[in-house]
Amino acid sequence: MKETVGITALVPPELIYACGKRPMDVNNLVPESSLSPGSKLCAWTAIWRDMILNGGLDIDSLVVVAGGDCHNALVDGQKVELNGMSTHYFFYPFDRDTDYLRSQLEKLTRFLGGIKDEKMFSLISDLKSKGRALDELRVNDRARASDVFSALISFSDLCRNPDVFEKTLNNVPETDVEYSSRIALIGVPPIYPDFHETAESFGLHVVYDELPYEFLRLGGSDLDSLARSYSEYSFAGSIKNRVELIKDELQRRRVDGVIHYTQFACHHTLEDEIFREYLDYPILTVQGDLPRPSSEQLKLRLEAFSEMLEVMP
Amino acid sequence: MNIGLDVGSTTAKVVHMEDSEVIFSKVVPSHRWIELINDGQDDRNIVSTGYFRKRVPRFAAITEITTASLGARYHDPDVQVIVDIGGQDTKVIDLRSNTFVINDKCSAGTGAFLELAAHYFDIPVGSLGELHSRATKGAQINNTCGVFAISEMISQLVGGFSMEEVIYGLHQAFAMRIAQMVPPANTVMLIGGTVQNTGIVDSVKNVLDSKIEVPGAPQLVNALGAALYMERLDDSG
Numbered sequence: 406m407k408e409t410v411g412i413t414a415l416v417p418p419e420l421i422y423a424c425g426k427r428p429m430d431v432n433n434l435v436p437e438s439s440l441s442p443g444s445k446l447c448a449w450t451a452i453w454r455d456m457i458l459n460g461g462l463d464i465d466s467l468v469v470v471a472g473g474d475c476h477n478a479l480v481d482g483q484k485v486e487l488n489g490m491s492t493h494y495f496f497y498p499f500d501r502d503t504d505y506l507r508s509q510l511e512k513l514t515r516f517l518g519g520i521k522d523e524k525m526f527s528l529i530s531d532l533k534s535k536g537r538a539l540d541e542l543r544v545n546d547r548a549r550a551s552d553v554f555s556a557l558i559s560f561s562d563l564c565r566n567p568d569v570f571e572k573t574l575n576n577v578p579e580t581d582v583e584y585s586s587r588i589a590l591i592g593v594p595p596i597y598p599d600f601h602e603t604a605e606s607f608g609l610h611v612v613y614d615e616l617p618y619e620f621l622r623l624g625g626s627d628l629d630s631l632a633r634s635y636s637e638y639s640f641a642g643s644i645k646n647r648v649e650l651i652k653d654e655l656q657r658r659r660v661d662g663v664i665h666y667t668q669f670a671c672h673h674t675l676e677d678e679i680f681r682e683y684l685d686y687p688i689l690t691v692q693g694d695l696p697r698p699s700s701e702q703l704k705l706r707l708e709a710f711s712e713m714l715e716v717m718p
Numbered sequence: 719m720n721i722g723l724d725v726g727s728t729t730a731k732v733v734h735m736e737d738s739e740v741i742f743s744k745v746v747p748s749h750r751w752i753e754l755i756n757d758g759q760d761d762r763n764i765v766s767t768g769y770f771r772k773r774v775p776r777f778a779a780i781t782e783i784t785t786a787s788l789g790a791r792y793h794d795p796d797v798q799v800i801v802d803i804g805g806q807d808t809k810v811i812d813l814r815s816n817t818f819v820i821n822d823k824c825s826a827g828t829g830a831f832l833e834l835a836a837h838y839f840d841i842p843v844g845s846l847g848e849l850h851s852r853a854t855k856g857a858q859i860n861n862t863c864g865v866f867a868i869s870e871m872i873s874q875l876v877g878g879f880s881m882e883e884v885i886y887g888l889h890q891a892f893a894m895r896i897a898q899m900v901p902p903a904n905t906v907m908l909i910g911g912t913v914q915n916t917g918i919v920d921s922v923k924n925v926l927d928s929k930i931e932v933p934g935a936p937q938l939v940n941a942l943g944a945a946l947y948m949e950r951l952d953d954s955g
Contacts, residue, residue, distance in 0.1 A: 687816040709783035
């Protein structure tokens with residue numbers, strides 16, 4: 406049985422597989438959790454922390470993405486480490502410095518025991534091509550956003566088994582989608598497990614999920630190409646680059662409105678004003694805290710946003 | 719005839735329109751909304767809105783964001799921002815960008831906050847505006863949390879401020895909380911039942927640089943917008 410490596414945010418999964426381990430994105434278990442952590446800022450990190458501390462996650466080691474993206478993870482990761490978990494800290498550069506990222510990837514490779522199976526790079530690259538095709542399918546109204554999101558969000562760890570995951574990708578149903586407005590969902594993914602289904606029930610077709618698209622967009626076949634590609638991970642770098650990337654995607658995907666999901670006590674929440682200033686689209690900002698089915702407050706906002714895009718001039 | 723039915727958290731309102739003119743309106747407590755629907759009335763000309771919009775007879779149900787936008791523009795086609803102060807939440811709609819924010823997580827800046835204060839003084843909530851007008855200065859209330867604002871209010875009474883001065887200060891704190899949600903704009907329209915409190919209107923005028931508009935019947939704007947939406951559906955066949 407391969408060792409399981411927990412990851413707290415995007416860590417190149419192709420490298421983990423190439424090192425003979427299997428990644429588990431600890432966030433993917435959070436939306437279905439009923440835990441209410443006592444000590445928390447962001448519920449995402451607090452819940453995976455408590456899951457690990459309580460022995461509820463079957464992992465052998467943990468890679469904490471502590472530089473770039475999620476800052477709360479740095480502290481919660483150390484709590485896990487102090488409890489005895491083998492833990493490694495991974496830092497993205499803010500300035501896209503590929504040499505720096507390469508050195509981080511080298512350290513990570515050493516922590517993972519070295520590269521043992523190089524063919525995993527091409528295997529995962531092929532799966533990401535399939536993922537991009539699936540993404541285009543929903544852009545062209547040929548797949549439900551909820552089905553596509555479920556598949557794309559899993560590209561951070563490929564469901565711990567690329568063979569099984571490929572079958573999941575192949576089984577995403579192709580169907581004509583009817584809707585009233587095309588939506589981009591930016592920010593960290595919603596902690597609500599039924600967000601996309603709820604949006605669909607109000608005629609909102611999500612044609613862009615910002616973070617899962619990063620999982621598909623980035624990749625590589627060795628440490629050099631991984632460093633070049635992942636240094637452009639938009640959540641870790643300058644927001645100017647992120648805004649430009651988002652703008653391109655909004656235009657390409659013919660979006661009518663933007664939903665910015667923010668997580669309570671997450672520093673990304675502070676980016677809302679920047680998006681409102683630089684994205685020339687109607688924007689709805691919603692905030693979640695604990696993972697629960699969509700609340701009536703959220704439904705009211707989604708319904709009103711849908712009406713606003715459809716009814717108002 | 720087109721009917722707009724707004725069943726909110728506190729009151730239910732109905733507006734009847736014919737040829738874009740209001741011919742009838744009525745307000746009752748929410749739990750008596752049934753009194754606004756005539757026996758045997760055909761619900762094919764009713765558009766509902768408010769918290770209970772999907773619990774009442776209707777042809778269509780739409781949110782208060784849409785009805786407020788339509789109703790406010792009926793009063794002033796050039797209005798830029800709407801502040802809808804309801805019993806349980808406050809909504810700010812920027813018509814220039816089709817965006818809105820809703821405060822429904824804390825009571826400060828909602829009608830519930832004022833009801834809490836009125837309950838403490840054992841006075842009708844409808845008398846707060848009159849008491850506000852009698853004050854020549856206000857007690858400083860810094861807290862934007864409804865519960866802590868009441869504690870602070872009690873401290874100010876202990877410190878010697880009169881009830882009128884404390885109410886004035888509460889209205890100022892209320893207006894400051896609202897102002898945090900309002901973007902810069904030339905014209906801001908205040909709607910909702912709470913706006914009948916002239917102390918709130920005065921305080922909002924004090925803290926915002928915008929021209930503040932209050933329509934004749936601010937509590938009916940959402941029902942009016944619902945009736946206008948029904949009219950629109952009628953026109954489109």
